[in-house]
Amino acid sequence: METFKHIDLRIRKVKDADLAQALRGQKIPRALAEERARRCVIRGIRYHHGFGTELRGLLPEFNRALNARSLGNEIPDMNPEWPEEFPYCIWHPETASEAAYRKLAKCYPHMKYLVGRACAVAGYTDLFHELDLLPECHIAEEARESGHMAIYDAIMKATVKYNAMNHHTREIFTPVPGNLNGDMAIRSYFDIRFSFNRGWSSYSHYYGLHWAIDDGNCDINEDRRVDEYDTDPQTTPFAIKDEILPMLYSPLPPDLPTLNKDLLIMVAAFCGDIDRYSRLRRPKTAHSEFRSLVRGIYNNTMFAKWCSLQTCSVFQSGDIKAAINARFIMNGDLSRITADTPDEELSCHLVPIHPTKVGTQRTVPASTNDEICHCKSSHSSQLRGCI
Structure with a gap:
């Protein structure tokens, strides 16, 4: 040894x-x-x-x-x-006995919701009811995926459901009202595996599964699903299927089904849909989400304003701030631009980046270019705006 x-x-x-x-x-x-x-x-x-x-x-x-x-x-x-x-994860790769989980909950009461989650995986309905938990959304999602509908139905019949877990940070917290939002790592999620010598650093083979390979996204086992081989993305339960397409043009249900949210998130960001994006987004952006986010900011003033008020790290990047500043400048608002504004937070694109009819594309007024020159004389986009 x-x-x-x-x-x-x-x-x-x-x-x-x-x-x-x-x-x-x-x-x-x-x-x-x-x-x-x-x-x-x-x-x-x-x-x-x-x-x-x-x-x-x-x-x-x-x-x-x-x-x-x-x-x-x-x-x-x-x-x-x-x-x-x-x-955090006490149910994978295999579950313990019902007696073991009962004893664990008794010894460590703060782990009761994790034990409830294990009950949803293993189908320990009696122990689940003994725990006397609030109707918790993550437990419901796991019970639905595992086929233990007695637990699922007991939660879903409640008038108010709660969230008490954060799979991204592996934390248990005081329950707050919520809905099933597809934010958890159900057991079939662990079927997605990445080779330690290829998938670890390459995203090219995982279109539609970027959220799974990104570190920090539901890595509740803390092994990043590393293996000796790669999973075929199309064989996993989280491959993007045709069934998700109606959700692109329909109101989202209060409780989402089991699905890969990547496409919904990127379309919401691309269109600058604040309601859908704020609900669907994960704490860490997926690999292709960033480009959609920039496009949405450039073309939607209200979305740009909402993004400017967010404090998490993705909204503090130079490219995101540059897009936000560009949208404000196109509206004639230079309140964000000073002589101290870093160059990386100033975009070279000061026109909307979606196709428009010839002669109708909005440009930055000459007076605004003059004000930019006064605030930031080195900004190269002034010349582009004049052209």
Whole structure:
């Protein structure tokens, strides 16, 4: 067995053969500085009982994986004062017994909603009712996907449903009213796998599944779904299907079905639809969403205004701010432009970027170009606007 002293968090170079052995639960790579190696080890721990036990105490993510894996045989001893020890996903790759989950909820009451989620996966209807939870949306989505309709129906008949989980941050919080919004990682989501030597850094083979490969998007197992092979996107439950198309031209239902929201999100951003985009978007943008967002900002003043008021990181990027500033300038509003405005936040495009009839395309008035020159004399788009 490997010993703790043979592991080095400073060495980044790791061989593919070592990664494959980690995935199979055979050997821990010595070089754990590279993220791929750590994710392969976490998957090896979750899929192979007894693997990686010597890593306990090295990193919090290893502790969480080991605690989740041990649930099949015993309740792990976790310190409530160290929340980083508590795993979020306790139902994959396999569920524990109903008795084990009952004991877990009793020992760690703050994990009751996670236990309720495990009940939805395993079909433990009696334990689900014993937990006396508020009707929680993520549990309902999992029960629907797993075919345990008694749990699903018990939640959906409630007048008000709640959200108590965040799969993007792996957090449990005080329940707030909500609806089924397709924001969770249901169990079939884990069928999407990415090769450690190809899919990890390439998006070309995953059109329509960008949200799945992006780190931070529902990585509740903390292994980024790494494997020795790639999943064919068209064989996964989250491939974009024809059934989603009517939602592009129809009002969204209060509770969304199980679906890949990528297309809906990108069309909402492309059109600058504030209501749909604000509801559908995830905390982290998908790979192709960014371009749609820029287009929507350029062509929709209200959408540009809404984006200018958002505080999350994607709206703070130079390209997004440049698009917002361009839309304001096209409206004759220079309140955002000062001599200190960084050049990367000033766009070279000061006309709408959608096709228009010849002679009808709106341009920046000459008076506005004069004001830009006064505020920011180095702005090259002034010349383009005059032309």
